[in-house]
Amino acid sequence: MDLTVISTFRCNSRCQMCYIWKNPTDPRQEVSIETLAKLPGGFDNLNVSGGEPTLRRDLAEIIDVVYPKARITEISSNGLHPEKILPIIKKYPNVKVRFSLEGDEITSDRIRGEEGGFQTKVAGLRMLQEAGGTDLGFAFVIQDENVDQLTRTYEFAKRQGFELATSTLHNAWQFYKNDNYFYDRLKVARDVEGIVTEMLKSGKVKNWFRAYLNLGLIEKILGHDRLIPCTAGRDFAFIDPWSDVWACNVRSDLPMGNLAKQSWEEIIGSKSTCDTLGKVDACKQNCWMVTTARTAMRSTIIPQAPKIGPMMWVLKNKLKVSMGGKINFDDYIDYSSVKPTPRVERISFLDNRPKVKLDKERHTPDERYPLKEFENT
Numbered sequence: 001m002d003l004t005v006i007s008t009f010r011c012n013s014r015c016q017m018c019y020i021w022k023n024p025t026d027p028r029q030e031v032s033i034e035t036l037a038k039l040p041g042g043f044d045n046l047n048v049s050g051g052e053p054t055l056r057r058d059l060a061e062i063i064d065v066v067y068p069k070a071r072i073t074e075i076s077s078n079g080l081h082p083e084k085i086l087p088i089i090k091k092y093p094n095v096k097v098r099f100s101l102e103g104d105e106i107t108s109d110r111i112r113g114e115e116g117g118f119q120t121k122v123a124g125l126r127m128l129q130e131a132g133g134t135d136l137g138f139a140f141v142i143q144d145e146n147v148d149q150l151t152r153t154y155e156f157a158k159r160q161g162f163e164l165a166t167s168t169l170h171n172a173w174q175f176y177k178n179d180n181y182f183y184d185r186l187k188v189a190r191d192v193e194g195i196v197t198e199m200l201k202s203g204k205v206k207n208w209f210r211a212y213l214n215l216g217l218i219e220k221i222l223g224h225d226r227l228i229p230c231t232a233g234r235d236f237a238f239i240d241p242w243s244d245v246w247a248c249n250v251r252s253d254l255p256m257g258n259l260a261k262q263s264w265e266e267i268i269g270s271k272s273t274c275d276t277l278g279k280v281d282a283c284k285q286n287c288w289m290v291t292t293a294r295t296a297m298r299s300t301i302i303p304q305a306p307k308i309g310p311m312m313w314v315l316k317n318k319l320k321v322s323m324g325g326k327i328n329f330d331d332y333i334d335y336s337s338v339k340p341t342p343r344v345e346r347i348s349f350l351d352n353r354p355k356v357k358l359d360k361e362r363h364t365p366d367e368r369y370p371l372k373e374f375e376n377t
């Protein structure tokens with residue numbers, strides 16, 4: 001099972017597609033080391049994310065606690081404080097680190113509302129590389145404003161020995177957003193094709209399967225059904241800053257329990273989890289985020305191996321591009337079917353970095369997540 005620990009909702013970025021930064025948590029209420037110590041071992045990918053995890057003063061201790069519990073420990077950061085991750089990498093060089101990067105300097109800083117962000121995170125990742133980090137990369141959220149830079153950003157990362165993880169616009173409780181819509185679905189979808197081909201040309205097996213993941217992103221962008229059904233609550237879960245455990249980070253009606261009050265075993269066996277799993281089976285959303293896609297792509301028999309469908313697609317198309325052929329995307333994707341999308345402008349907060357106030361009166365999940373509808377079709 002994969003687990004994401006959303007360690008805080010505090011964030012020093014001002015992104016246009018994620019409003020976590022408008023909803024900071026009180027550090028005194030954030031999931032504690034003692035609570036995280038209750039997690040059992042045996043997770044596959046355990047991601048410490050946020051908000052911005054480097055704003056947690058105890059990030060190094062969090063990693064000390066979760067590191068032995070997972071095959072892969074990951075930190076998802078905006079990269080604005082790489083020096084806070086340096087001692088972690090010196091101690092655990094194989095901790096996976098992803099810094100958010102949304103294209104070139106002007107575009108990334110504008111989308112993320114980060115003055116000087118691009119330079120800081122690029123230099124920061126190099127610093128971690130020099131310190132011995134072995135699994136370093138950028139994470140890119142595909143949207144209308146940066147999709148034309150996607151393949152270039154992949155090449156940029158590759159030249160420096162970094163990975164590139166991709167995702168796209170979603171509406172979700174985690175992001176406090178229900179108005180992330182594409183302006184031009186067809187154009188964005190077509191522009192993703194380039195990275196699919198480039199990843200298949202790569203010598204790394206990991207990139208071949210990322211190519212399939214990006215194929216799924218094309219379907220998501222067009223508003224089509226998921227390539228593979230979702231396995232939220234079974235193969236992945238999220239812990240929010242108040243220690244509440246959720247099947248996914250999208251629907252706020254999929255609770256499983258609370259790790260501060262219950263043991264992990266109680267949560268997994270609870271009625272709440274049982275009810276939630278029923279709702280997951282009937283879920284009509286077609287999210288396709290790294291966590292939801294990666295876990296869905298895994299074999300149910302050998303978890304380290306892919307399912308037959310993705311494997312066959314990868315082998316067939318890897319062979320094709322290796323022989324100089326082109327992938328005919330229209331064989332796989334119905335481009336004639338594009339879901340309508342309202343045009344909701346996204347605002348850059350680069351030149352207008354609003355101050356945010358801590359709301360201490362959020363005692364229940366309902367108060368913490370006032371948005372109830374999240375459309376991901």
Ligand code: SF4
Nearest residue numbers: 230248250283285287
């Ligand atoms: S498909 Fe449904 S259950 Fe799965 S991540 Fe999306 S909202 Fe959650």
